[in-house]
Amino acid sequence: MPLKNPNAVREWFNTIFYGALIAIIFRSFLLEPFNIPSGSMIPTLEVGDHIFVEKWSYGYSRYSFPFGSWHLWDGRFLSTEPNVGDVVVFRNPINESQDFVKRLIGRPGDKVQVKEGRLYINGKMVKRENPRRYIVAILPKSIRSVGFYRDNMAIKGNKIWVDNAPASFNYTIEYKPDSYCRMATGICGVFDATEYTETLPNGIRHSIIEMTDNAPYDNTAEYTVPDGHYFFMGDNRDNSSDSRAEIGFVPRDNVLGKVWFIWYSHNYYAPMPLVWTWGSKMRWGRFGMGI
Numbered sequence: 121m122p123l124k125n126p127n128a129v130r131e132w133f134n135t136i137f138y139g140a141l142i143a144i145i146f147r148s149f150l151l152e153p154f155n156i157p158s159g160s161m162i163p164t165l166e167v168g169d170h171i172f173v174e175k176w177s178y179g180y181s182r183y184s185f186p187f188g189s190w191h192l193w194d195g196r197f198l199s200t201e202p203n204v205g206d207v208v209v210f211r212n213p214i215n216e217s218q219d220f221v222k223r224l225i226g227r228p229g230d231k232v233q234v235k236e237g238r239l240y241i242n243g244k245m246v247k248r249e250n251p252r253r254y255i256v257a258i259l260p261k262s263i264r265s266v267g268f269y270r271d272n273m274a275i276k277g278n279k280i281w282v283d284n285a286p287a288s289f290n291y292t293i294e295y296k297p298d299s300y301c302r303m304a305t306g307i308c309g310v311f312d313a314t315e316y317t318e319t320l321p322n323g324i325r326h327s328i329i330e331m332t333d334n335a336p337y338d339n340t341a342e343y344t345v346p347d348g349h350y351f352f353m354g355d356n357r358d359n360s361s362d363s364r365a366e367i368g369f370v371p372r373d374n375v376l377g378k379v380w381f382i383w384y385s386h387n388y389y390a391p392m393p394l395v396w397t398w399g400s401k402m403r404w405g406r407f408g409m410g411i
Contacts, residue, residue: 156221
């Protein structure tokens, strides 16, 4: 019985080892992929978006690398400060097994407050203008074959039609398992919101959505961001667990990097192998979209 060639075994081992090493180096120092599991950053990021994060943008901490939660060291190297308005991935300071993505609103020394739905930074109300309709549709998968209809609006696949014409407003559509929608009343449905253009003090303009200006986190205390920490908020202002809630201030070391672009996006309409569903599943217009 012929023996295995030891050189072939070594070649196989080297291929696996060096392939894994290259992947770890790439993810640690250059780009790391993430997918968006919640709607807290609508309309900027939607559930089902897959993003690349620049790991070099703010330098590196222990969280930039595998096993960062082992607390091998503190601090950052090659560090630069993020700008207010950057969309950032960071490690949850309350639960280190979670990564969050939010928009940076306050840096050390900044004072941040929300009053009647309006954002204030250092005592000045942030400009919010151009209100327009926005629809958030979270629907059971069983409805995908027949579509959803309400008054003069129809939702089919990735599209909303009003009076048999493509909707003139922005929207996001997500499909959930029927069991998820049966868990509680009101978690699935078609929700009306208002989209605004917000201009931060440094001139960064971006979109946010509001369901109301009287939600639980629409009236807060004034927060002063401590040294070595940041204040983050989601663009979906009434449906975001962020620095206004249990997350609180995020330590500088917990920052992983800046969101660069969306490389792939889908609406959970059907399993990936069902190629014939891709026309209704893929959000082709979001592929390659910069953030």
